[in-house]
Amino acid sequence: GAVVSQHPSWVICKSGTSVKIECRSLDFQATTMFWYRQFPKQSLMLMATSNEGSKATYEQGVEKDKFLINHASLTLSTLTVTSAHPEDSSFYICSARYRDRWRDTEAFFGQGTRLTVV
Amino acid sequence: AQSVTQPDIHITVSEGASLELRCNYSYGATPYLFWYVQSPGQGLQLLLKYFSGDTLVQGIKGFEAEFKRSQSSFNLRKPSVHWSDAAEYFCAVGYDYSGAGSYQLTFGKGTKLSVIP
Numbered sequence: 001g002a003v004v005s006q007h008p009s010w011v012i013c014k015s016g017t018s019v020k021i022e023c024r025s026l027d028f029q030a031t032t033m034f035w036y037r038q039f040p041k042q043s044l045m046l047m048a049t050s051n052e053g054s055k056a057t058y059e060q061g062v063e064k065d066k067f068l069i070n071h072a073s074l075t076l077s078t079l080t081v082t083s084a085h086p087e088d089s090s091f092y093i094c095s096a097r098y099r100d101r102w103r104d105t106e107a108f109f110g111q112g113t114r115l116t117v118v
Numbered sequence: 119a120q121s122v123t124q125p126d127i128h129i130t131v132s133e134g135a136s137l138e139l140r141c142n143y144s145y146g147a148t149p150y151l152f153w154y155v156q157s158p159g160q161g162l163q164l165l166l167k168y169f170s171g172d173t174l175v176q177g178i179k180g181f182e183a184e185f186k187r188s189q190s191s192f193n194l195r196k197p198s199v200h201w202s203d204a205a206e207y208f209c210a211v212g213y214d215y216s217g218a219g220s221y222q223l224t225f226g227k228g229t230k231l232s233v234i235p
Contacts, residue, residue, distance in 0.1 A: 004161075006161065042227070043208065044208070093161050093162070103219025103221075104219055106164055108164070111160055112161045
């Protein structure tokens, strides 16, 4: 199956600094990539949807200036948490999919990134 | 708005016993249905999917699910559970409102499965 690689798996940063998380589709070209946030013992909350070469579409309540998403190529999307604060600590997961002959495929997920802001 | 309900927050079964995890979705256009599994600290792995065709879907690791349109359900089953199946299971649904094959995915809240040796 298609593979999505997310890096880093975990990161600790100081409050006020920025952190970049990468999401790569290794063996396919992703038409769409998604970023989710997951709180402990909860489901996934969609943060934004990004298509290559265009601006990301953010879900209501997600701060665009806080969570910068760049989708520079068909295989790479990045999420930058700017001026991170302890409340941004969470598990961030990306997913990607492509278009087959008839429809969008299922979503393929990265391993997730555990962000801890101290 | 589309929604997915997983009625059971936590299920405990004995190893070797059968398993059924429930999933109900809100009515909409052609539903695309998925089951994902998540181990602690990991991303999600697709167990099985339904886009169209045969309503009984076979997946990986011995799992299967049946799409029942009349009940708006897509329950996940496994005849004999293994200790390694202990994880969080998420049902997800997408609707192709435009008919162009594109959809937005909505996840249920998940069911945590514990397995007693």
